[in-house]
Amino acid sequence: MTSAPTESSADPIRPYRIDIPQSDLDDLHARLDRTRWPDDLSATGWAYGVPADYLRDLVHHWRHSYDWRAAEAELNEWPQFTTVIDGTTVHFAHIRSPEPNATPLIVTHGWPGSIVEFLDVVGPLTDPVAHGGDPADAFHVVVPSIPGYGLSGPPPDTGWDVGRIARAWAELMRRLGYERFGAQGGDWGSAISRALGRVCPERVVGVHVNLVIGAQATQEPTADELAALPPDEREYTLKSWRRWSARSREGTGYMAQQSTRPQTLAYGLTDSPVGQLAWIVEKFQEWTDSERYPEEAVDRDRLLTNVMLYWLTGTAGSAARLYYEQAHPRGEQPTRPTEPSTAPTAVAIFPAEISLPLRRNAERTDTIVRWTELDRGGHFAAMEEPDLLVEDVRAFFRQLREKA
Numbered sequence: 001m002t003s004a005p006t007e008s009s010a011d012p013i014r015p016y017r018i019d020i021p022q023s024d025l026d027d028l029h030a031r032l033d034r035t036r037w038p039d040d041l042s043a044t045g046w047a048y049g050v051p052a053d054y055l056r057d058l059v060h061h062w063r064h065s066y067d068w069r070a071a072e073a074e075l076n077e078w079p080q081f082t083t084v085i086d087g088t089t090v091h092f093a094h095i096r097s098p099e100p101n102a103t104p105l106i107v108t109h110g111w112p113g114s115i116v117e118f119l120d121v122v123g124p125l126t127d128p129v130a131h132g133g134d135p136a137d138a139f140h141v142v143v144p145s146i147p148g149y150g151l152s153g154p155p156p157d158t159g160w161d162v163g164r165i166a167r168a169w170a171e172l173m174r175r176l177g178y179e180r181f182g183a184q185g186g187d188w189g190s191a192i193s194r195a196l197g198r199v200c201p202e203r204v205v206g207v208h209v210n211l212v213i214g215a216q217a218t219q220e221p222t223a224d225e226l227a228a229l230p231p232d233e234r235e236y237t238l239k240s241w242r243r244w245s246a247r248s249r250e251g252t253g254y255m256a257q258q259s260t261r262p263q264t265l266a267y268g269l270t271d272s273p274v275g276q277l278a279w280i281v282e283k284f285q286e287w288t289d290s291e292r293y294p295e296e297a298v299d300r301d302r303l304l305t306n307v308m309l310y311w312l313t314g315t316a317g318s319a320a321r322l323y324y325e326q327a328h329p330r331g332e333q334p335t336r337p338t339e340p341s342t343a344p345t346a347v348a349i350f351p352a353e354i355s356l357p358l359r360r361n362a363e364r365t366d367t368i369v370r371w372t373e374l375d376r377g378g379h380f381a382a383m384e385e386p387d388l389l390v391e392d393v394r395a396f397f398r399q400l401r402e403k404a
Helices: 022-033 052-064 068-075 122-126 162-175 188-199 223-227 231-250 253-260 262-271 273-287 300-313 316-327 386-403
Strands: 014-016 080-085 088-095 103-108 139-144 181-185 204-209 344-349 367-373
Touching: 022 052, 022 273, 022 300, 052 273, 052 300, 068 300, 080 162, 088 122, 088 162, 103 162, 103 188, 103 386, 122 139, 122 386, 139 162, 162 188, 181 188, 188 204, 204 386, 223 231, 253 262, 253 273, 253 316, 262 273, 262 316, 273 300, 300 316, 344 386, 367 386
Parallel strands: 103 139, 103 181, 181 204, 204 344, 344 367
Antiparallel strands: 014 080, 080 088, 088 139
16 A cells, blocks of 8 residues: 655655663752652642642652663664654654555644653554454554654744644655555644644545544533433533533643743743643643542553653643644644545544543534544543554544445
8 A cells, every 4th residue: 555665855864762861860860859849738639739749659759760761762662763844853753564555644642742652552553463453454653743742852933833733744754655644643633633634635544533622512502402412412412511611610721821821831841850740740630531640540650751751852841832823823724624624534532531522513624434432541542541542543444444
C-alpha cells in the first residue's frame, strides 16, 4: 500500500536520540530537595487542588526511586527524528511495521500528554502478529511531538493553532513518502486529526478519535426533547449535560489561564518541578477512570516520564500557547469547522472522558461511520486502556478496508 519513506531535499530528516545531560538531572534533584511547600487543608481531599500529603509522597518517589535513564532507554527504542516544517522543528518517532502492506498512521497526543501516551500501543499497532493479532491490521506508526511540546521545542513564531499543525502533519507524512494515511488522537490530538481530514481529505484514509471537542450537550435538555429520544439515548444525553455542567463550574480554570496568559504561568512551571508536576497530575487525577489517585489508572513512573518531557525541555509555557492560539485565531482556517469533514471518522467513547459527545452533534462536523461506547477508561485512553484503544483502531480501519 505504501512506498518506502523518502526525505525532502529542502528540509532533511535527521536522526534523533534522547540524551539528557546528567547536569539537568542533578539540577532537578537539587530543586526537589529545596521544595518550598505551602500549607494545606488536610481534610479537603482534591477539592482545593492536589493534596499536599499525596504530592509529597509522589515527589519523594520522583526524587529517590524514579529512574529517568530507564525511561530514556525505553523511548530510545523507537527510531526518532527531527525535521524543520514551516520554520519550526518537529520531533517524531517513526516505527515501521514488519508487514509491507501496513497502513500508515499518524497518532497525536494532547495536553498535558506527550508521546509517552503511546508507549503501550505502538507495539500492537505495528506488529499485530507478535501480539496475537492479524497481520492485515498492521500500521506504520508516526508519533510526532506537537510544536511547543517536549522534544519539538518552542516554535519561533506565533500562530501555531490546530489548522497549522495539521498542515505540518500533512507535510511530514509527505516527506516520509506516505501519500495516503490514517490519523488517530485524543485531546488536542483529536482536533488535529480531525483537521487533517479537512486539510487534505484526498489523502486521509480515515480519522479515529477518542474525544470530540464541542459535541457534548451544553444546555439542559427539556422534557419534550428527552421524550423525543430513544430511552438509552435519553439517559446518555442527560449524562453528557451533567458532565459538561459540572466541568464548566469546576474544571476549566487551567484552560482560562492557558488561553489568556500562558506566559505568566510559564515562569512558575519552568522554575519549579513540583509546580509543574502538580499542574499536570491534577488533570491525571480528574480525567482518568480512577477514584482517588491517578495511579489507579496510569502507571506512576509513566506519569512521571510524561512530566519529565515537559520539565527537561522547559516547554510548559510553549505547550500552553496552543490554547491561546486556538482562542485567538489568526490563521488561514477558522478555529471551529464550518462544514462537515468528508473523511470517514470513528469515535471511541471512554466513560470517564472529560466530555461525552452526542452523535447527532458530532455528525454536524464529521462524517461518522463508527461509534463505540466502551465500558472503562478515561481521557488518557492509550495509557489507561491500551488494549481497548488498539482493538477499536484496528476494527475501524478493517471496516474501511472491507468497504473499499
